[in-house]
Amino acid sequence: MHAQTAADQDVPTVKLLIDGQFIESSTTQWRDVINPATQQVLARVPLATQQEIDAAVAAAQNAFKSWRKTPIGARARIFLRLQQLIRENMAELAALLTAEQGKTLPDAEGDVFRGLEVVEHAAAVGNLQLGELANNVANGVDTYTLLQPLGVCAGITPFNFPAMIPLWMFPMAIATGNTFVLKPSEQDPMVTMRLCELALEAGIPPGVLNVVHGGEAAVNALCDHPAIKAISFVGSTKVGTHVYHRASLTGKRVQCMMGAKNHAVVLPDANKEQTLNAIIGAAFGAAGQRCMALPVVILVGQAQQWVPELVAKARTLKVNAGTQPDTDLGPLISRAARERVEALIERGIAEGATLELDGRNPAVPGYENGNFVGPTIFSGVKPGMAIYDIEIFGPVLSLIGADTLDEAMALINANPNGNGTAIFTQSGAAARRFQEDIDVGQVGINVPIPVPVPLFSFTGSRASKLGDLGPYGKQVILFYTQTKTVTARWFDEDSAGGLNTTISLK
Numbered sequence: 001m002h003a004q005t006a007a008d009q010d011v012p013t014v015k016l017l018i019d020g021q022f023i024e025s026s027t028t029q030w031r032d033v034i035n036p037a038t039q040q041v042l043a044r045v046p047l048a049t050q051q052e053i054d055a056a057v058a059a060a061q062n063a064f065k066s067w068r069k070t071p072i073g074a075r076a077r078i079f080l081r082l083q084q085l086i087r088e089n090m091a092e093l094a095a096l097l098t099a100e101q102g103k104t105l106p107d108a109e110g111d112v113f114r115g116l117e118v119v120e121h122a123a124a125v126g127n128l129q130l131g132e133l134a135n136n137v138a139n140g141v142d143t144y145t146l147l148q149p150l151g152v153c154a155g156i157t158p159f160n161f162p163a164m165i166p167l168w169m170f171p172m173a174i175a176t177g178n179t180f181v182l183k184p185s186e187q188d189p190m191v192t193m194r195l196c197e198l199a200l201e202a203g204i205p206p207g208v209l210n211v212v213h214g215g216e217a218a219v220n221a222l223c224d225h226p227a228i229k230a231i232s233f234v235g236s237t238k239v240g241t242h243v244y245h246r247a248s249l250t251g252k253r254v255q256c257m258m259g260a261k262n263h264a265v266v267l268p269d270a271n272k273e274q275t276l277n278a279i280i281g282a283a284f285g286a287a288g289q290r291c292m293a294l295p296v297v298i299l300v301g302q303a304q305q306w307v308p309e310l311v312a313k314a315r316t317l318k319v320n321a322g323t324q325p326d327t328d329l330g331p332l333i334s335r336a337a338r339e340r341v342e343a344l345i346e347r348g349i350a351e352g353a354t355l356e357l358d359g360r361n362p363a364v365p366g367y368e369n370g371n372f373v374g375p376t377i378f379s380g381v382k383p384g385m386a387i388y389d390i391e392i393f394g395p396v397l398s399l400i401g402a403d404t405l406d407e408a409m410a411l412i413n414a415n416p417n418g419n420g421t422a423i424f425t426q427s428g429a430a431a432r433r434f435q436e437d438i439d440v441g442q443v444g445i446n447v448p449i450p451v452p453v454p455l456f457s458f459t460g461s462r463a464s465k466l467g468d469l470g471p472y473g474k475q476v477i478l479f480y481t482q483t484k485t486v487t488a489r490w491f492d493e494d495s496a497g498g499l500n501t502t503i504s505l506k
Protein backbone atom coordinates (compact mmCIF):
# COMPACT_ATOMS: atom_id res chain seq x y z
CA MET A 1 0.00 0.00 0.00
CA HIS A 2 1.23 3.50 -0.78
CA ALA A 3 0.78 6.80 0.97
CA GLN A 4 0.97 8.98 -2.10
CA THR A 5 -1.26 10.97 -4.35
CA ALA A 6 -2.45 9.30 -7.48
CA ALA A 7 -1.57 12.33 -9.55
CA ASP A 8 2.14 11.63 -8.91
CA GLN A 9 1.88 8.33 -10.68
CA ASP A 10 2.04 7.32 -14.27
CA VAL A 11 -0.60 4.61 -14.10
CA PRO A 12 -4.36 5.13 -14.29
CA THR A 13 -6.38 5.42 -11.13
CA VAL A 14 -9.55 3.52 -10.38
CA LYS A 15 -12.38 5.96 -9.77
CA LEU A 16 -15.10 6.06 -7.19
CA LEU A 17 -18.69 6.19 -8.45
CA ILE A 18 -20.75 8.63 -6.44
CA ASP A 19 -24.08 10.09 -7.54
CA GLY A 20 -23.57 9.16 -11.17
CA GLN A 21 -20.05 10.62 -11.43
CA PHE A 22 -16.79 8.71 -11.71
CA ILE A 23 -14.57 10.74 -9.42
CA GLU A 24 -10.97 10.73 -8.29
CA SER A 25 -10.57 9.91 -4.61
CA SER A 26 -8.95 12.51 -2.41
CA THR A 27 -7.38 9.82 -0.24
CA THR A 28 -3.66 9.54 0.42
CA GLN A 29 -3.90 5.74 0.64
CA TRP A 30 -3.55 3.82 -2.62
CA ARG A 31 -2.97 0.20 -3.53
CA ASP A 32 -1.54 -1.20 -6.76
CA VAL A 33 -3.67 -3.39 -9.00
CA ILE A 34 -1.13 -5.87 -10.33
CA ASN A 35 -1.23 -8.24 -13.31
CA PRO A 36 -0.56 -11.58 -11.59
CA ALA A 37 1.13 -13.06 -14.67
CA THR A 38 3.63 -10.22 -15.14
CA GLN A 39 3.64 -8.03 -11.96
CA GLN A 40 2.87 -5.02 -14.18
CA VAL A 41 1.04 -2.33 -12.21
CA LEU A 42 -2.18 -1.86 -14.14
CA ALA A 43 -3.78 0.83 -12.01
CA ARG A 44 -3.93 2.26 -8.52
CA VAL A 45 -7.03 1.83 -6.44
CA PRO A 46 -7.87 4.27 -3.64
CA LEU A 47 -8.82 3.33 -0.13
CA ALA A 48 -11.78 5.69 0.05
CA THR A 49 -12.06 8.17 2.91
CA GLN A 50 -14.90 8.12 5.44
CA GLN A 51 -16.28 11.31 3.83
CA GLU A 52 -16.35 9.60 0.42
CA ILE A 53 -18.14 6.57 1.84
CA ASP A 54 -20.63 8.87 3.55
CA ALA A 55 -21.15 10.76 0.28
CA ALA A 56 -21.82 7.50 -1.59
CA VAL A 57 -24.39 6.42 1.00
CA ALA A 58 -26.00 9.89 1.01
CA ALA A 59 -26.29 9.80 -2.79
CA ALA A 60 -27.92 6.37 -2.56
CA GLN A 61 -30.29 7.59 0.15
CA ASN A 62 -31.34 10.56 -1.92
CA ALA A 63 -31.79 8.51 -5.11
CA PHE A 64 -33.96 6.00 -3.24
CA LYS A 65 -36.73 8.60 -2.84
CA SER A 66 -37.61 8.45 -6.53
CA TRP A 67 -36.13 5.05 -7.49
CA ARG A 68 -38.42 3.17 -5.11
CA LYS A 69 -41.40 4.60 -6.98
CA THR A 70 -40.04 4.02 -10.48
CA PRO A 71 -42.33 1.54 -12.27
CA ILE A 72 -41.25 -2.08 -12.31
CA GLY A 73 -41.12 -2.15 -16.09
CA ALA A 74 -38.88 0.93 -16.26
CA ARG A 75 -36.49 -0.64 -13.76
CA ALA A 76 -36.50 -3.97 -15.56
CA ARG A 77 -35.85 -2.44 -19.00
CA ILE A 78 -32.53 -1.06 -17.77
CA PHE A 79 -31.37 -4.63 -17.17
CA LEU A 80 -32.55 -5.67 -20.62
CA ARG A 81 -30.25 -2.97 -21.99
CA LEU A 82 -27.43 -3.91 -19.62
CA GLN A 83 -27.45 -7.56 -20.68
CA GLN A 84 -27.12 -6.43 -24.31
CA LEU A 85 -24.24 -4.07 -23.47
CA ILE A 86 -22.43 -6.81 -21.56
CA ARG A 87 -22.76 -9.15 -24.56
CA GLU A 88 -21.47 -6.46 -26.93
CA ASN A 89 -18.47 -5.79 -24.68
CA MET A 90 -17.75 -9.38 -23.68
CA ALA A 91 -14.27 -9.61 -25.23
CA GLU A 92 -13.12 -6.35 -23.63
CA LEU A 93 -14.55 -7.33 -20.24
CA ALA A 94 -12.85 -10.73 -20.35
CA ALA A 95 -9.51 -9.20 -21.34
CA LEU A 96 -9.69 -6.72 -18.46
CA LEU A 97 -10.63 -9.50 -16.05
CA THR A 98 -7.77 -11.76 -17.18
CA ALA A 99 -5.26 -8.91 -16.94
CA GLU A 100 -6.04 -8.13 -13.30
CA GLN A 101 -7.22 -11.52 -12.03
CA GLY A 102 -5.15 -14.01 -14.03
CA LYS A 103 -7.73 -16.61 -15.10
CA THR A 104 -7.80 -17.76 -18.72
CA LEU A 105 -9.72 -15.70 -21.27
CA PRO A 106 -12.40 -18.40 -21.83
CA ASP A 107 -12.82 -18.72 -18.06
CA ALA A 108 -13.01 -14.92 -17.76
CA GLU A 109 -15.84 -14.97 -20.31
CA GLY A 110 -17.48 -17.64 -18.16
CA ASP A 111 -17.13 -15.35 -15.12
CA VAL A 112 -18.86 -12.52 -17.00
CA PHE A 113 -21.47 -14.88 -18.46
CA ARG A 114 -22.53 -16.34 -15.10
CA GLY A 115 -23.11 -12.74 -13.96
CA LEU A 116 -24.93 -11.89 -17.18
CA GLU A 117 -27.43 -14.64 -16.39
CA VAL A 118 -28.33 -12.75 -13.20
CA VAL A 119 -28.76 -9.52 -15.17
CA GLU A 120 -31.21 -11.37 -17.43
CA HIS A 121 -33.03 -12.57 -14.34
CA ALA A 122 -33.19 -9.00 -12.97
CA ALA A 123 -34.90 -8.00 -16.22
CA ALA A 124 -37.73 -10.38 -15.28
CA VAL A 125 -38.19 -8.90 -11.81
CA GLY A 126 -41.85 -8.09 -12.44
CA ASN A 127 -42.65 -11.79 -12.32
CA LEU A 128 -40.78 -12.24 -9.08
CA GLN A 129 -41.63 -9.30 -6.85
CA LEU A 130 -45.25 -10.23 -6.43
CA GLY A 131 -47.16 -10.10 -3.19
CA GLU A 132 -50.03 -12.36 -2.10
CA LEU A 133 -53.70 -11.62 -1.69
CA ALA A 134 -56.41 -13.44 0.20
CA ASN A 135 -59.91 -12.34 -0.59
CA ASN A 136 -62.60 -12.16 2.17
CA VAL A 137 -60.47 -13.10 5.17
CA ALA A 138 -63.42 -11.64 7.14
CA ASN A 139 -66.61 -9.91 6.07
CA GLY A 140 -65.60 -7.46 3.36
CA VAL A 141 -61.93 -7.73 4.38
CA ASP A 142 -59.00 -8.57 2.10
CA THR A 143 -55.42 -9.15 3.18
CA TYR A 144 -52.49 -8.63 0.84
CA THR A 145 -48.74 -8.17 0.96
CA LEU A 146 -46.48 -5.59 -0.61
CA LEU A 147 -42.81 -6.45 -1.16
CA GLN A 148 -41.24 -3.04 -0.76
CA PRO A 149 -37.57 -2.18 -1.32
CA LEU A 150 -35.50 -1.64 1.83
CA GLY A 151 -33.52 1.46 0.91
CA VAL A 152 -29.74 1.66 0.62
CA CYS A 153 -28.12 -1.77 0.34
CA ALA A 154 -24.41 -2.57 0.12
CA GLY A 155 -22.33 -5.33 -1.44
CA ILE A 156 -18.83 -6.51 -0.56
CA THR A 157 -17.17 -8.83 -3.07
CA PRO A 158 -14.10 -11.12 -3.28
CA PHE A 159 -11.28 -11.19 -5.81
CA ASN A 160 -11.99 -14.52 -7.47
CA PHE A 161 -15.09 -13.62 -9.52
CA PRO A 162 -14.78 -9.86 -10.08
CA ALA A 163 -17.55 -9.86 -12.70
CA MET A 164 -19.97 -12.58 -11.60
CA ILE A 165 -20.25 -11.71 -7.92
CA PRO A 166 -20.86 -7.95 -8.27
CA LEU A 167 -23.48 -9.00 -10.84
CA TRP A 168 -25.03 -11.37 -8.29
CA MET A 169 -25.66 -8.29 -6.18
CA PHE A 170 -26.43 -4.90 -7.66
CA PRO A 171 -28.80 -5.96 -10.48
CA MET A 172 -31.22 -7.78 -8.17
CA ALA A 173 -30.98 -5.11 -5.43
CA ILE A 174 -31.63 -2.29 -7.88
CA ALA A 175 -34.27 -4.11 -9.94
CA THR A 176 -36.28 -4.65 -6.74
CA GLY A 177 -36.22 -0.89 -6.10
CA ASN A 178 -33.25 -0.41 -3.78
CA THR A 179 -30.21 1.78 -4.27
CA PHE A 180 -26.74 0.33 -3.87
CA VAL A 181 -23.20 0.94 -2.65
CA LEU A 182 -20.72 -1.64 -3.94
CA LYS A 183 -17.28 -2.28 -2.43
CA PRO A 184 -15.39 -4.49 -4.91
CA SER A 185 -12.26 -6.45 -4.09
CA GLU A 186 -9.33 -4.06 -3.92
CA GLN A 187 -7.20 -6.71 -5.67
CA ASP A 188 -9.07 -6.56 -9.00
CA PRO A 189 -11.61 -3.72 -9.16
CA MET A 190 -11.19 -2.78 -12.84
CA VAL A 191 -13.61 -5.13 -14.58
CA THR A 192 -16.19 -4.37 -11.88
CA MET A 193 -15.85 -0.66 -12.68
CA ARG A 194 -16.27 -1.32 -16.40
CA LEU A 195 -19.49 -3.19 -15.63
CA CYS A 196 -20.67 -0.22 -13.58
CA GLU A 197 -19.93 2.10 -16.51
CA LEU A 198 -22.09 -0.13 -18.69
CA ALA A 199 -24.80 -0.11 -16.01
CA LEU A 200 -24.90 3.69 -16.14
CA GLU A 201 -24.92 3.57 -19.94
CA ALA A 202 -27.88 1.20 -19.69
CA GLY A 203 -29.79 3.88 -17.81
CA ILE A 204 -29.23 3.44 -14.08
CA PRO A 205 -29.90 6.95 -12.74
CA PRO A 206 -27.36 8.93 -10.67
CA GLY A 207 -27.07 7.73 -7.08
CA VAL A 208 -28.84 4.42 -7.67
CA LEU A 209 -25.50 2.58 -8.05
CA ASN A 210 -22.42 3.85 -6.22
CA VAL A 211 -18.96 2.32 -5.77
CA VAL A 212 -16.40 2.87 -3.05
CA HIS A 213 -13.04 1.14 -2.81
CA GLY A 214 -10.95 -0.05 0.08
CA GLY A 215 -10.32 -2.92 2.44
CA GLU A 216 -11.02 -3.47 6.11
CA ALA A 217 -11.76 0.15 7.01
CA ALA A 218 -14.22 0.62 4.12
CA VAL A 219 -15.98 -2.63 4.97
CA ASN A 220 -16.30 -1.65 8.62
CA ALA A 221 -17.64 1.76 7.62
CA LEU A 222 -20.37 0.08 5.55
CA CYS A 223 -21.20 -2.34 8.39
CA ASP A 224 -21.57 0.57 10.81
CA HIS A 225 -23.39 3.06 8.58
CA PRO A 226 -26.86 3.67 10.03
CA ALA A 227 -28.44 4.47 6.64
CA ILE A 228 -27.52 1.11 5.07
CA LYS A 229 -30.33 -1.42 5.49
CA ALA A 230 -28.79 -4.63 4.14
CA ILE A 231 -25.38 -6.05 3.28
CA SER A 232 -24.58 -8.88 0.91
CA PHE A 233 -21.07 -10.27 1.40
CA VAL A 234 -19.11 -12.90 -0.50
CA GLY A 235 -15.61 -13.83 0.65
CA SER A 236 -13.74 -15.78 3.30
CA THR A 237 -15.37 -17.27 6.40
CA LYS A 238 -13.22 -15.16 8.71
CA VAL A 239 -14.17 -11.83 7.16
CA GLY A 240 -17.77 -12.85 6.46
CA THR A 241 -18.35 -13.87 10.06
CA HIS A 242 -16.99 -10.50 11.18
CA VAL A 243 -19.22 -8.65 8.68
CA TYR A 244 -22.28 -10.65 9.75
CA HIS A 245 -21.81 -9.82 13.43
CA ARG A 246 -20.77 -6.23 12.98
CA ALA A 247 -23.48 -5.29 10.51
CA SER A 248 -26.17 -7.10 12.54
CA LEU A 249 -25.31 -4.90 15.51
CA THR A 250 -26.76 -1.93 13.64
CA GLY A 251 -29.90 -3.87 12.72
CA LYS A 252 -29.00 -4.64 9.13
CA ARG A 253 -30.11 -7.63 7.16
CA VAL A 254 -26.95 -9.54 6.30
CA GLN A 255 -26.19 -12.49 4.04
CA CYS A 256 -22.65 -13.87 3.88
CA MET A 257 -21.53 -16.48 1.37
CA MET A 258 -18.19 -17.67 2.67
CA GLY A 259 -15.32 -20.13 2.50
CA ALA A 260 -15.31 -23.71 1.36
CA LYS A 261 -13.53 -27.04 1.35
CA ASN A 262 -15.55 -28.96 -1.19
CA HIS A 263 -15.32 -32.74 -1.33
CA ALA A 264 -16.21 -35.00 -4.22
CA VAL A 265 -17.05 -38.63 -3.65
CA VAL A 266 -16.13 -41.08 -6.38
CA LEU A 267 -17.83 -44.46 -6.26
CA PRO A 268 -16.23 -47.31 -8.22
CA ASP A 269 -19.25 -47.58 -10.53
CA ALA A 270 -18.75 -44.02 -11.82
CA ASN A 271 -18.02 -43.39 -15.48
CA LYS A 272 -14.25 -43.30 -15.11
CA GLU A 273 -13.20 -41.09 -18.00
CA GLN A 274 -15.91 -38.47 -17.42
CA THR A 275 -15.29 -38.46 -13.68
CA LEU A 276 -11.53 -38.04 -13.89
CA ASN A 277 -11.91 -35.22 -16.42
CA ALA A 278 -14.52 -33.51 -14.25
CA ILE A 279 -12.32 -33.73 -11.16
CA ILE A 280 -9.26 -32.36 -12.91
CA GLY A 281 -11.24 -29.43 -14.32
CA ALA A 282 -12.85 -28.61 -10.99
CA ALA A 283 -9.70 -29.02 -8.89
CA PHE A 284 -7.35 -27.02 -11.09
CA GLY A 285 -9.48 -24.67 -13.20
CA ALA A 286 -8.97 -21.01 -12.23
CA ALA A 287 -5.89 -22.33 -10.37
CA GLY A 288 -8.23 -23.66 -7.67
CA GLN A 289 -9.40 -20.14 -6.78
CA ARG A 290 -13.11 -20.91 -6.89
CA CYS A 291 -15.33 -21.27 -3.86
CA MET A 292 -16.88 -24.19 -5.75
CA ALA A 293 -13.54 -25.82 -6.69
CA LEU A 294 -13.06 -29.46 -5.70
CA PRO A 295 -9.90 -29.55 -3.59
CA VAL A 296 -10.74 -32.85 -1.83
CA VAL A 297 -11.68 -36.10 -3.54
CA ILE A 298 -12.71 -39.18 -1.60
CA LEU A 299 -12.09 -42.30 -3.65
CA VAL A 300 -14.30 -45.15 -2.46
CA GLY A 301 -13.24 -48.79 -2.73
CA GLN A 302 -11.81 -49.78 -6.11
CA ALA A 303 -11.81 -46.15 -7.25
CA GLN A 304 -8.66 -45.75 -5.14
CA GLN A 305 -6.83 -47.46 -7.98
CA TRP A 306 -7.50 -44.49 -10.26
CA VAL A 307 -4.83 -42.28 -8.66
CA PRO A 308 -2.15 -42.84 -11.34
CA GLU A 309 -4.59 -41.92 -14.13
CA LEU A 310 -5.72 -38.83 -12.24
CA VAL A 311 -2.12 -37.75 -11.80
CA ALA A 312 -1.34 -38.45 -15.47
CA LYS A 313 -4.26 -36.25 -16.56
CA ALA A 314 -3.22 -33.44 -14.21
CA ARG A 315 0.28 -33.52 -15.70
CA THR A 316 -1.11 -32.68 -19.13
CA LEU A 317 -2.55 -29.33 -17.97
CA LYS A 318 -0.81 -26.23 -19.32
CA VAL A 319 0.21 -23.57 -16.83
CA ASN A 320 0.60 -20.20 -18.52
CA ALA A 321 -0.62 -16.63 -18.58
CA GLY A 322 -4.39 -16.48 -18.97
CA THR A 323 -3.99 -14.56 -22.22
CA GLN A 324 -2.12 -17.41 -23.92
CA PRO A 325 -4.15 -19.80 -26.05
CA ASP A 326 -4.66 -23.31 -24.67
CA THR A 327 -3.79 -22.31 -21.11
CA ASP A 328 -5.53 -24.51 -18.55
CA LEU A 329 -4.55 -22.62 -15.43
CA GLY A 330 -3.20 -19.16 -14.95
CA PRO A 331 -1.41 -17.57 -12.00
CA LEU A 332 -2.62 -17.09 -8.44
CA ILE A 333 -3.91 -13.64 -7.62
CA SER A 334 -0.82 -12.34 -5.76
CA ARG A 335 2.71 -13.13 -4.69
CA ALA A 336 1.41 -13.52 -1.15
CA ALA A 337 -1.16 -16.08 -2.33
CA ARG A 338 1.56 -18.03 -4.15
CA GLU A 339 3.80 -18.04 -1.07
CA ARG A 340 0.90 -19.14 1.11
CA VAL A 341 0.00 -22.03 -1.18
CA GLU A 342 3.66 -23.13 -1.44
CA ALA A 343 3.96 -23.04 2.35
CA LEU A 344 0.84 -25.24 2.67
CA ILE A 345 2.35 -27.74 0.20
CA GLU A 346 5.47 -27.81 2.44
CA ARG A 347 3.26 -28.53 5.43
CA GLY A 348 1.49 -31.33 3.58
CA ILE A 349 4.84 -33.02 2.96
CA ALA A 350 6.00 -32.41 6.54
CA GLU A 351 2.76 -33.81 7.96
CA GLY A 352 3.12 -37.07 6.06
CA ALA A 353 0.82 -36.85 3.03
CA THR A 354 2.22 -38.39 -0.18
CA LEU A 355 3.08 -35.78 -2.79
CA GLU A 356 1.96 -37.45 -6.03
CA LEU A 357 2.48 -34.38 -8.19
CA ASP A 358 4.47 -31.29 -7.24
CA GLY A 359 3.36 -28.14 -9.04
CA ARG A 360 5.72 -25.74 -7.34
CA ASN A 361 7.90 -23.49 -9.49
CA PRO A 362 6.55 -24.44 -12.90
CA ALA A 363 8.54 -23.18 -15.89
CA VAL A 364 6.44 -20.55 -17.68
CA PRO A 365 8.64 -19.06 -20.40
CA GLY A 366 8.05 -15.36 -20.89
CA TYR A 367 6.22 -15.06 -17.55
CA GLU A 368 8.98 -15.81 -15.08
CA ASN A 369 7.60 -13.26 -12.61
CA GLY A 370 4.08 -14.70 -12.55
CA ASN A 371 2.48 -16.13 -9.41
CA PHE A 372 2.30 -19.62 -10.85
CA VAL A 373 1.74 -22.88 -9.02
CA GLY A 374 0.98 -25.90 -11.18
CA PRO A 375 -1.39 -28.78 -10.43
CA THR A 376 -0.35 -30.45 -7.17
CA ILE A 377 -1.78 -33.72 -5.85
CA PHE A 378 -1.45 -35.33 -2.44
CA SER A 379 -2.71 -38.77 -1.53
CA GLY A 380 -3.08 -40.24 1.95
CA VAL A 381 -4.54 -36.98 3.27
CA LYS A 382 -6.28 -37.02 6.65
CA PRO A 383 -8.22 -34.59 8.83
CA GLY A 384 -5.78 -32.85 11.16
CA MET A 385 -3.31 -32.13 8.35
CA ALA A 386 -3.15 -28.44 7.40
CA ILE A 387 -3.75 -29.24 3.72
CA TYR A 388 -7.08 -30.79 4.74
CA ASP A 389 -8.14 -28.42 7.49
CA ILE A 390 -7.40 -25.12 5.73
CA GLU A 391 -9.01 -23.73 2.57
CA ILE A 392 -5.93 -23.60 0.31
CA PHE A 393 -7.55 -21.69 -2.56
CA GLY A 394 -4.89 -22.90 -4.97
CA PRO A 395 -4.34 -25.79 -7.40
CA VAL A 396 -3.80 -28.42 -4.72
CA LEU A 397 -5.90 -31.59 -4.73
CA SER A 398 -6.06 -33.83 -1.66
CA LEU A 399 -7.02 -37.47 -2.18
CA ILE A 400 -8.54 -39.54 0.59
CA GLY A 401 -9.44 -43.23 0.49
CA ALA A 402 -12.65 -44.64 2.00
CA ASP A 403 -14.20 -48.09 2.10
CA THR A 404 -17.84 -47.06 1.85
CA LEU A 405 -20.13 -44.22 0.82
CA ASP A 406 -21.20 -43.90 4.47
CA GLU A 407 -17.61 -43.33 5.54
CA ALA A 408 -17.18 -40.67 2.83
CA MET A 409 -20.41 -38.92 3.82
CA ALA A 410 -19.45 -38.91 7.49
CA LEU A 411 -16.19 -37.17 6.60
CA ILE A 412 -17.97 -34.51 4.55
CA ASN A 413 -20.57 -33.86 7.23
CA ALA A 414 -17.83 -33.58 9.86
CA ASN A 415 -15.99 -30.88 7.91
CA PRO A 416 -16.89 -27.39 9.16
CA ASN A 417 -17.58 -26.15 5.61
CA GLY A 418 -20.72 -26.91 3.62
CA ASN A 419 -20.48 -24.97 0.39
CA GLY A 420 -20.40 -27.50 -2.45
CA THR A 421 -19.98 -31.21 -2.98
CA ALA A 422 -20.36 -33.74 -5.77
CA ILE A 423 -20.90 -37.45 -6.11
CA PHE A 424 -19.81 -39.44 -9.14
CA THR A 425 -21.73 -42.66 -9.59
CA GLN A 426 -24.06 -44.50 -11.97
CA SER A 427 -26.22 -45.58 -9.04
CA GLY A 428 -29.39 -43.56 -8.60
CA ALA A 429 -29.92 -45.05 -5.16
CA ALA A 430 -26.47 -44.00 -3.96
CA ALA A 431 -26.89 -40.51 -5.44
CA ARG A 432 -30.27 -40.12 -3.80
CA ARG A 433 -28.95 -41.17 -0.41
CA PHE A 434 -26.13 -38.67 -0.82
CA GLN A 435 -28.52 -35.88 -1.78
CA GLU A 436 -30.75 -36.65 1.21
CA ASP A 437 -28.17 -36.91 3.96
CA ILE A 438 -25.30 -34.65 2.99
CA ASP A 439 -25.25 -31.32 4.85
CA VAL A 440 -23.91 -29.13 2.04
CA GLY A 441 -25.54 -26.25 0.16
CA GLN A 442 -24.76 -27.10 -3.47
CA VAL A 443 -24.85 -30.80 -4.42
CA GLY A 444 -23.66 -32.07 -7.80
CA ILE A 445 -24.61 -35.50 -9.14
CA ASN A 446 -22.00 -36.21 -11.80
CA VAL A 447 -21.68 -32.41 -11.99
CA PRO A 448 -18.42 -31.18 -10.49
CA ILE A 449 -19.23 -27.47 -9.97
CA PRO A 450 -22.97 -27.24 -9.33
CA VAL A 451 -23.32 -23.44 -9.20
CA PRO A 452 -27.07 -22.83 -9.52
CA VAL A 453 -28.45 -20.81 -12.41
CA PRO A 454 -30.45 -17.73 -11.32
CA LEU A 455 -33.80 -19.53 -11.41
CA PHE A 456 -32.45 -20.85 -8.11
CA SER A 457 -30.30 -19.24 -5.47
CA PHE A 458 -26.76 -19.95 -4.35
CA THR A 459 -26.71 -21.31 -0.82
CA GLY A 460 -24.40 -22.97 1.71
CA SER A 461 -24.46 -24.85 4.99
CA ARG A 462 -22.61 -24.46 8.27
CA ALA A 463 -19.43 -22.32 8.11
CA SER A 464 -19.99 -21.53 4.42
CA LYS A 465 -22.95 -19.25 4.94
CA LEU A 466 -24.54 -16.91 7.44
CA GLY A 467 -28.02 -15.48 6.95
CA ASP A 468 -31.20 -17.21 5.87
CA LEU A 469 -31.62 -16.05 2.31
CA GLY A 470 -29.23 -16.49 -0.59
CA PRO A 471 -28.05 -14.16 -3.33
CA TYR A 472 -29.89 -13.95 -6.68
CA GLY A 473 -32.76 -16.31 -7.61
CA LYS A 474 -36.13 -16.09 -5.88
CA GLN A 475 -34.65 -15.93 -2.38
CA VAL A 476 -32.96 -12.62 -2.97
CA ILE A 477 -36.31 -10.94 -3.68
CA LEU A 478 -37.19 -11.56 -0.03
CA PHE A 479 -33.72 -10.45 1.08
CA TYR A 480 -33.99 -7.12 -0.71
CA THR A 481 -37.61 -6.37 0.21
CA GLN A 482 -39.63 -5.74 3.33
CA THR A 483 -42.96 -7.53 3.42
CA LYS A 484 -45.80 -5.26 4.41
CA THR A 485 -49.12 -6.98 5.14
CA VAL A 486 -52.20 -4.87 4.52
CA THR A 487 -55.61 -5.82 5.91
CA ALA A 488 -58.26 -3.66 4.28
CA ARG A 489 -61.99 -3.10 4.57
CA TRP A 490 -63.91 -0.55 2.50
CA PHE A 491 -67.31 0.61 3.67
CA ASP A 492 -70.08 1.27 1.29
CA GLU A 493 -73.14 3.39 2.05
CA ASP A 494 -75.20 0.65 3.62
CA SER A 495 -72.46 -1.18 5.57
CA ALA A 496 -73.73 -2.05 9.02
CA GLY A 497 -71.36 -0.81 11.72
CA GLY A 498 -70.97 -2.18 15.24
CA LEU A 499 -68.59 -1.55 18.09
CA ASN A 500 -66.14 -4.40 18.63
CA THR A 501 -63.55 -4.57 21.42
CA THR A 502 -62.16 -8.01 20.54
CA ILE A 503 -59.21 -8.86 18.35
CA SER A 504 -61.31 -10.89 15.91
CA LEU A 505 -62.08 -9.68 12.42
CA LYS A 506 -65.80 -9.89 11.82
Ligand code: NAD
Binds near residue numbers: 215
Ligand atom coordinates in the same frame (compact mmCIF):
# COMPACT_ATOMS: atom_id res chain seq x y z
P1 NAD B 1 -11.71 -11.94 1.62
O1 NAD B 1 -12.61 -12.37 2.70
O2 NAD B 1 -10.27 -11.73 1.91
O3 NAD B 1 -12.23 -10.56 0.98
C1 NAD B 1 -13.60 -10.36 0.69
C2 NAD B 1 -13.91 -8.88 0.88
O4 NAD B 1 -13.70 -8.52 2.23
C3 NAD B 1 -13.05 -7.97 0.03
O5 NAD B 1 -13.87 -6.97 -0.54
C4 NAD B 1 -12.05 -7.39 1.01
O6 NAD B 1 -11.67 -6.07 0.71
C5 NAD B 1 -12.78 -7.43 2.33
N1 NAD B 1 -11.87 -7.67 3.47
C6 NAD B 1 -10.69 -8.35 3.45
N2 NAD B 1 -10.17 -8.39 4.70
C7 NAD B 1 -11.02 -7.75 5.51
C8 NAD B 1 -11.04 -7.48 6.92
N3 NAD B 1 -10.06 -7.89 7.71
N4 NAD B 1 -12.09 -6.81 7.41
C9 NAD B 1 -13.10 -6.40 6.62
N5 NAD B 1 -13.13 -6.62 5.28
C10 NAD B 1 -12.10 -7.29 4.73
O7 NAD B 1 -11.89 -13.00 0.41
P2 NAD B 1 -11.06 -13.11 -0.94
O8 NAD B 1 -9.70 -13.62 -0.63
O9 NAD B 1 -11.21 -11.88 -1.75
O10 NAD B 1 -11.91 -14.26 -1.67
C11 NAD B 1 -11.69 -15.63 -1.48
C12 NAD B 1 -12.63 -16.21 -0.44
O11 NAD B 1 -13.98 -15.97 -0.84
C13 NAD B 1 -12.52 -17.71 -0.30
O12 NAD B 1 -12.64 -18.05 1.05
C14 NAD B 1 -13.71 -18.24 -1.10
O13 NAD B 1 -14.15 -19.53 -0.71
C15 NAD B 1 -14.72 -17.20 -0.79
N6 NAD B 1 -15.77 -17.18 -1.80
C16 NAD B 1 -16.98 -17.66 -1.44
C17 NAD B 1 -18.01 -17.68 -2.37
C18 NAD B 1 -19.36 -18.22 -2.01
O14 NAD B 1 -20.30 -17.97 -2.74
N7 NAD B 1 -19.51 -18.94 -0.91
C19 NAD B 1 -17.79 -17.20 -3.66
C20 NAD B 1 -16.53 -16.69 -3.98
C21 NAD B 1 -15.53 -16.68 -3.03
